Every structure is written in C-alpha cells, then in structure tokens.
Amino acid sequence: MENRESRWAELFRRGNRGDGAAYRTFLTEVTPVLRRIAAARSPGLSAEIEDIVQEVLMAIHGKRHTWREGEPVLPWLYAIARYKAADAWRRRGRPSVPVEDLAEILADERSGDPSAARDLGQLLAGIDTRSAGIVRAIGIEGESAGEVGARYGMTEGAVRVAYHRAMARLRGLADGKEERE
Amino acid sequence: MKTEDLISQLAGEPVAAQGGVERRAVTGLGIGFLIALALFLPVLGPRPDFLEVVQRPIVAVKTILPLLLGPVALLLALRSARPTTPAPAGIGALWLWPAMALALFLYAFATTAPGARAVAFLGHSIPICLPAIVVLAAPILIAVFRALKDGAPTRPALCGALAGLAAAGFATALYSTFCNEDSPLFYAVWYSLGIGIVTAAGAVAGGRYLRW
Numbered sequence: 001m002e003n004r005e006s007r008w009a010e011l012f013r014r015g016n017r018g019d020g021a022a023y024r025t026f027l028t029e030v031t032p033v034l035r036r037i038a039a040a041r042s043p044g045l046s047a048e049i050e051d052i053v054q055e056v057l058m059a060i061h062g063k064r065h066t067w068r069e070g071e072p073v074l075p076w077l078y079a080i081a082r083y084k085a086a087d088a089w090r091r092r093g094r095p096s097v098p099v100e101d102l103a104e105i106l107a108d109e110r111s112g113d114p115s116a117a118r119d120l121g122q123l124l125a126g127i128d129t130r131s132a133g134i135v136r137a138i139g140i141e142g143e144s145a146g147e148v149g150a151r152y153g154m155t156e157g158a159v160r161v162a163y164h165r166a167m168a169r170l171r172g173l174a175d176g177k178e179e180r181e
Numbered sequence: 182m183k184t185e186d187l188i189s190q191l192a193g194e195p196v197a198a199q200g201g202v203e204r205r206a207v208t209g210l211g212i213g214f215l216i217a218l219a220l221f222l223p224v225l226g227p228r229p230d231f232l233e234v235v236q237r238p239i240v241a242v243k244t245i246l247p248l249l250l251g252p253v254a255l256l257l258a259l260r261s262a263r264p265t266t267p268a269p270a271g272i273g274a275l276w277l278w279p280a281m282a283l284a285l286f287l288y289a290f291a292t293t294a295p296g297a298r299a300v301a302f303l304g305h306s307i308p309i310c311l312p313a314i315v316v317l318a319a320p321i322l323i324a325v326f327r328a329l330k331d332g333a334p335t336r337p338a339l340c341g342a343l344a345g346l347a348a349a350g351f352a353t354a355l356y357s358t359f360c361n362e363d364s365p366l367f368y369a370v371w372y373s374l375g376i377g378i379v380t381a382a383g384a385v386a387g388g389r390y391l392r393w
Contacts, residue, residue, distance in 0.1 A: 083333075160187070
C-alpha cells in the first residue's frame with residue numbers, strides 16, 4: 001500500500017509539474033481503482049460504471065490543483081472518487097432529471113411534446129454556443145465526433161471531452177432547474 | 182468514448198493551476214469587504230461617538246467577537262473546500278461564539294433592572310440591524326464563493342455555511358460600528374440571528390453553487 005501511495009504521489013506530482021507521460025501513467029493506474037469505487041457506490045448502474053469512471057477522471061483532472069505535494073494522494077483520490085460517484089448516483093438515480101437520456105428527449109421532441117423540447121432548448125441556452133452546438137450535433141443529429149471536430153477545427157478527442165463536459169453542465173443545470181421548480 | 186482515449190486527452194494538458202484557492206479567497210474577501218464598506222459608509226457609517234464608547238468592554242466585544250469570527254470561519258471554509266477535510270478539525274471551536282453570546286446575554290439579564298430588560302432587548306433598530314447585516318454580508322459571501330468554487334468541497338452545503346459564517350462575521354463587525362444598541366440583551370440576540378440567517382443562506386447557496 002505504501003508503495004502505491006508513494007508511487008502515485010510521485011507520478012501525480014510530476015504530472016502536475018508538466019510531465020504528461022507521468023500524468024498519463026498515473027491516470028491509467030488509478031482507473032481500475034476508480035472503477036471499483038464507482039461500482040461499489042453505484043448499485044444497479046453497471047451499464048454506466050464506465051461513464052462514472054470517466055466523470056471521476058475528469059474531476060481528478062479539473063481539481064488536481066487542490067492536491068498539495070506532500071499530502072497523501074490516496075485519501076485525496078478516494079474523496080474525489082466517492083464524491084463524484086455519489087453525485088452520479090444521485091443524479092442518475094432520480095428518474096425525473098430531464099436530460100438524463102438525450103434519446104428520450106429527442107423522441108419527445110419529435111413526437112411533439114413541447115415542454116421537453118422547450119426544456120432542452122432552455123438548458124442549451126444556458127451553456128456556451130459551441131458546447132450547445134456540439135451537444136446538438138452529437139446528441140440530437142447523431143453526427144460523429146470526427147465530423148463535428150472538422151467543423152469546429154477541433155480534434156475528435158477534444159470534441160468528445162467537450163461533449164462530456166457539456167453534458168455534465170447540462171445535468172447540473174437540469175438539477176438546479178428542478179430544484180427551483 | 183473509451184476511457185483510455187479520455188486519459189490520453191487529459192494527459193495532453195498535465196500542468197495544474199498554481200496559486201490556489203486560499204490566495205483567491207483572501208483577494209475575494211478584500212474586494213467583498215471594500216464593496217460592503219462602500220455600501221456602509223454613505224448609508225450608515227460609524228456612530229459619531231464610536232471611538233469613545235468602544236473603550237467600554239461591553240461595547241467593544243460586539244465588534245471584536247464578530248471580527249474574530251470572520252477569519253476563523255474563513256479558515257475553516259477554506260479547509261472544508263479541500264476534498265479530504267469536509268468537516269475540518271477545529272470546527273468545534275465555532276461553539277465558542279454562541280457560548281460567548283449566551284454568556285453576555287445572561288450577564289446583561291442579571292445586571293439589567295427587570296423593568297428595563299424588554300426595552301433593551303427590543304431596542305429601536307431591529308428593522309435596520311437584520312437587513313444591514315445580510316446586505317453587508319452579501320458581497321463578501323459572493324466574493325468568497327467565487328474563490329471556493331475553485332476548491333473541491335465534498336460537503337458543499339457545509340462549506341457554504343462556513344463561508345456564510347465568515348461573511349456574516351465581517352459584515353456584523355462593520356455594522357456594529359454604526360449600531361448604538363449597547364446592551365447584550367439586544368446584540369447577543371439580534372446579531373446572532375443576522376449571522377444565523379447569512380449562515381443558512383450560505384448553506385443553501387453552497388448546496389447549489391459549490392457542487393462540482
């Protein structure tokens with residue numbers, strides 16, 4: 001255990017200082033642990049475990065500045081993973097979150113349920129234009145990330161990350177909206 | 182998307198932001214307090230006899246207690262914004278403030294003539310006191326929140342409540358220089374209520390805006 005702690009702390013430290021290879025190794029090695037935490041924390045969501053793992057990875061990435069060199073990395077990692085896994089469960093566990101499944105909203109939109117279409121339109125208006133465009137293109141029009149990337153001058157991977165982040169923000173907006181109502 | 186593709190993407194931007202939440206929180210506090218000051222000075226302003234009356238301990242504590250609460254609660258809010266310490270060590274020290282308020286209230290109750298108690302308790306400025314504390318705390322709370330959003334609070338509502346307590350501490354200290362209600366029968370109750378309102382607002386706002 002101590003080995004893993006010091007090894008990951010060293011990799012993460014080097015990553016935070018700009019060593020991309022060390023950072024990649026760190027993320028790759030922690031992923032199986034995240035997968036276990038996500039699985040343990042998200043009963044009944046086995047199909048979505050990998051999505052949750054990716055959300056946790058992005059959270060680690062987005063919050064990596066909150067880890068201080070010299071602080072143990074495992075408790076930090078577990079805290080992030082538990083929080084995001086619980087958060088994902090909380091969001092997915094609630095059946096009424098409107099952007100839970102874009103396909104459903106799409107169906108609603110086509111079958112003419114005006115409230116769902118309006119909801120999605122409102123939510124998309126709440127994020128920046130490019131992200132909204134990416135969500136529309138991939139989630140509604142069904143375009144591939146490569147096609148969308150070509151249009152926006154982004155790599156395929158960058159489009160996927162942007163899509164994922166936009167979806168996370170939409171869920172956040174939907175949660176907030178739901179709470180207000 | 183495959184997880185390994187995501188990892189490749191993330192590994193392409195390894196460098197972590199430096200500087201951190203603490204520095205931004207202190208800057209935010211400064212800006213928020215200046216805004217509060219800019220609201221306070223033209224509308225209320227310190228009482229003319231402040232420097233004189235503040236030499237009486239019972240008057241001084243109504244400024245000193247909230248003024249100490251501010252930095253202590255801010256420190257705890259900053260620790261609470263770190264993922265591993267949502268309820269930071271030392272959070273129990275916050276009970277000191279309600280304990281002091283209660284002690285001051287009981288002292289004043291015992292030393293005030295029975296007929297004068299209700300007058301001192303109700304005072305003449307509750308409709309100014311409570312809104313003023315809330316309004317003065319708002320810019321501080323917003324500024325501190327902006328910094329805390331960079332953190333990773335795993336209990337966002339608690340983190341928000343601590344931020345609210347901090348903002349209320351600074352705002353109440355500022356307000357107390359205007360307020361000429363010098364009996365703890367007044368300020369131990371109504372200041373505490375104002376601080377409680379801001380803290381509750383911080384908890385609600387934290388639960389909503391400090392999620393990540």
